[in-house]
Amino acid sequence: MRKLLNVLYVTTPDAFLAKDGENLVVRLQDKEVFRTPIHYLEGIVTFGYMGSSPALLGLCAERGVSLTFLNEHGKFLASVSGPVKGNVLLRRKQYRMADSAGDCTKLAARFIMGKIANSRTVLRRFISDHGDKCNLSRIERISKGLAKNIVKVSNATSLEEIRGIEGETARDYFSVFDDMILNQKESFFMKERSRRPPMDKVNALLSFFYTLLVNENRSALEAVGLDPYVGFLHRDRPGRPGLALDLMEEFRPYLADRLALNLINRRQITGEDFVKKESGGVILKEEARKTVLEAWQKRKRDELTHPYLNEKIPVGLLPYAQALLLSRYLRGDLDDYPPFVWK
């Protein structure tokens, strides 16, 4: 397995990114504030409207370092990708399968199966860790329902059916999300999932993590030579990385939801770390973003044994490992795609 490299997050709004030899240099008002060899990095993510020199764009593209620009709220603006790499035959296979209803249904069922199984594990873990702290009958009941949905989704025969089960599962799962918030109840509560914009602090935090997750999945897919824009469950829409969204379904509960719950329950972030906009949307403050990014980077360095590959890898390489398995399945080297299921 490949080595997990670092990701540089640039949150200072007027920073300028430039290239010097093989180095990335960050400048603030013409003063150099940071310098690193490009080979230390896996990706660069910037927040806010900062500039970058074309030479750096070129270097990133050449070295396969993903460079992503988000606006100050974490909304995706653009990313840089170099010449399309990988195998054209693999991509053709991906497009053919994305056009076939049968193949789409099969793969979509796998992604969603993984998602439901991992959502259920989030609930099960909570029950075993905090069983004495609150009324668990609701969580128990939802968890049983999710177990049934795993079976249902694996027998589904159409994408519509899968979407139906997925929607129902997500509603059930998020309906007990509030019960898993043990501390700081006065500022953190969740009635339902809301997005674009997220209407409360929990949703804002989840949305932020999901944005980070999409980017990492997109780069992982590009790294193995798949087209992140052609999905199986998520249909084509200009600018929407359908396959990255598909692949990310399995990771949402394990990587994002649990981390959000931990940050809240351990009081690592507080109600003061958010601001409410005129539109009613809630966003993370700039300083708090650093805390959250640090937690995210730390999480990515944790190690786990991959259940299918049976190999110890850092959590941050999971999207890459799954993208690899997906490409093997598309190529015909595997009979089925094994989603990541957290035990």
Next chain:
Amino acid sequence: MMVLITYDVNTTTEAGKKRLRHVAKQCINYGQRVQNSVFECLVDPVQFAQLRHRLEEIIDKEKDSLRYYYLGNNWKNRVEHVGTRATFDPEGTIIV
């Protein structure tokens, strides 16, 4: 693995000054400058072979010296920093 690279380049001549600049440039490309002629380079074996090759092409073995200290993968236990010139941890969280 982490390799610490230090050098002494004889700068009494113009050619020596040129060698010094070139050595420094190559080291910057592969690592972090921690003191004036001291670099910490986090490299894989291939990158290290490249760097070594380039450096040894530049220096004049009669006049200059190069030293490599291999700190391995657990280098963090072997390095302590006191005083000015803050460095960053290439394996830590980097937020600018």
